[in-house]
Amino acid sequence: MTDTPDARSAAPGLLLRDAALPGREGRYDVLVEDGTVRAVLPAGESSPAAAEVRDLGGRFLLPGLWDNHVHFSQWTTQRQRLDLGGTTSAAEVLQLVREALAAPEAGGSGPSAPTPLVGYGFRDGLWPDEPGVAELDAVSGDHPVVLISGDLHCGWLNTAASQLMQAQPDDSGLVREDAWFPAMERLQNGTALSTADYRAAAEAAARRGVVGVVEFENTDNITAWPQRVDEGVDQLRVEVSVWPDKLQDALARGVKSGDPLDERGLVTMGPLKVIxxxxxxxxxxxxxxxxxxxxxxxxxxxxxxxxxxxxxxxxxxxxxxxxxxxxxxxxxxxxxxxxxxxxxxxxxxxxxxxxxxxxxxxxxxxxxxxxxxxxxxxxxxxxxxxxxxxxxxxxxxxxxxxxxxxxxxxxxxGSDAPVAPLDPWVSLAAAVTRSRDxxxxxxxxxxISSRSALAASTRGRVEVSAGDVADLAVVDADPLDPALLTDGGAQLRTMPVAATLVGGRFTFEAL
Missing domain, CATH: 3.20.20.140 (Metal-dependent hydrolases)
Incomplete structure (x- = not known):
């Protein structure tokens, strides 16, 4: 996509003073006007008129980061689901389900159907035991339980949930691939997410220096995301995809990849997605x-x-x-x-x-x-x-x-969030170190090198230059500094972010 400044960018003349730039000596003053980087000047050598001034105190200014593969609604929802990410066996998962259903907020069957208990994050590839419907029924009874794998490609459902979601497990006890995706989509569409939920998730991304995401949620993204922006979920640029079942509708609307979909230019049309x-x-x-x-x-x-x-x-x-x-x-x-x-x-x-x-x-x-x-x-x-x-x-x-x-x-x-965290520093560290924990x-x-990983996270731009769209991140350390890799990349994974700007507008600031 071609980035364009946000029509509601900060007032002309934002001066980011005393900035360091990755891999370069010296300090710089960076002038932003109308959502664009107008000048990058040696610090103190000139004093452009500016309506706003932010002193970066030697922090590093770099192009804002993108997550090039997310499922944003599922990432937002995942924050509310039973976390199965640390489990190493079916028995551990069953114990977590048993405890969750025993909690007062789980609710009973009552006169109306209970709200399904939804868990996320199990990975059964190396389990010593196997998931099974009977075992899940034994701890859940008639309360619907839907457990989603960490890779999103299968679900472990009890009998009540299988009937509710019209999805039958195969011989493995799991619902997989083509039989699973429609059920997961129905589950996601039936999950009530508020504007506040989406805004909180977008703000969390902005706190990690994220300026944009590529959205691969299987829903009507062409309609949903402009509406969210209008409702105040405007911390990110979003490139939206269309899945095969909605392709003809997208073509009927006449939208092409790269076309803006909202008045502010934050949402643009992206690609066809096929699995x-x-x-x-x-x-x-x-x-x-x-x-x-x-x-x-x-x-x-x-x-x-x-x-x-x-x-x-x-x-x-x-x-x-x-x-x-x-x-x-x-x-x-x-x-x-x-x-x-x-x-x-x-x-x-x-x-x-x-x-x-x-x-x-x-x-x-x-x-x-x-x-x-x-x-x-x-x-x-x-x-x-x-x-x-x-x-x-x-x-x-x-x-x-x-x-x-x-x-x-x-x-x-990218992250494929919720499969991995929507945090580009996690992806960067994994690419550079191939290590964790x-x-x-x-x-x-x-x-790959830190420079290559940074470029792959910023759509090719490692340095801030005059003429760039002012999608920027301010961080406490030079991401190209080899010293950040001496602890296996833990410092890179947890890079402190002090500010994020989209089109020259602060979407997060802790300066």
């Missing part, structure tokens, strides 16, 4: 090789082709001809091959979302085809153990950020 395969933890990522322990003759031994490639090609062609780019979810190496083939056959631009496992021969094709690799580095930290088990012998080409970069691919970092780096040869 081609599943996920690693759910063992549904579509791969060339079967998953360990799976019967090679089983139709899902290598994962799931969620959308037939012929259908994908038809959807992408329709989007292309209507002026939309595409962002295609592909995690397994076979899915990535098929998606790259489809982009090539259509001569189309866009992004491959996730690109987690790649054949070596496919890696150069991103640059050759002019495609963006939209990646989520924190997923590598979440999935390193399950990848070592289910992608054994192939992890040298999993989350292959350095190899992609060296091949000439454009990288964009004091563990040894996982495939350290795939680390």
């Amino acid at each position: 081609v395969d599943g996920s690693l933890n759910t063992r549904t990522a579509w791969c060339w090789d079967p998953y360990p322990g799976m019967d090679p003759s089983h139709r899902h031994a290598c994962g799931v082709e969620a959308v037939p490639i012929a259908e994908l090609e038809s959807l992408m062609r329709t989007a292309r001809d209507g002026g939309l780019t595409a962002a295609i979810h592909a995690i397994g190496d076979r899915a990535n091959t098929a998606v790259l083939d489809t982009f090539e056959s259509l001569g189309m631009t866009g992004a491959v979302e996730h690109a987690q496992l790649l054949r070596e021969s496919d890696i150069p094709r991103f640059a050759q085809l002019g495609l963006t690799a939209s990646v989520q580095p924190e997923h590598a930290m979440d999935d390193r153990d399950v990848a070592d088990r289910f992608w054994e012998g192939r992890t040298d080409r999993a989350f292959a950020l350095k190899t992609l970069e060296e091949s000439g691919a454009v990288l964009r970092l 004091g563990r040894e780096p996982w495939h350290p040869e795939q680390r």
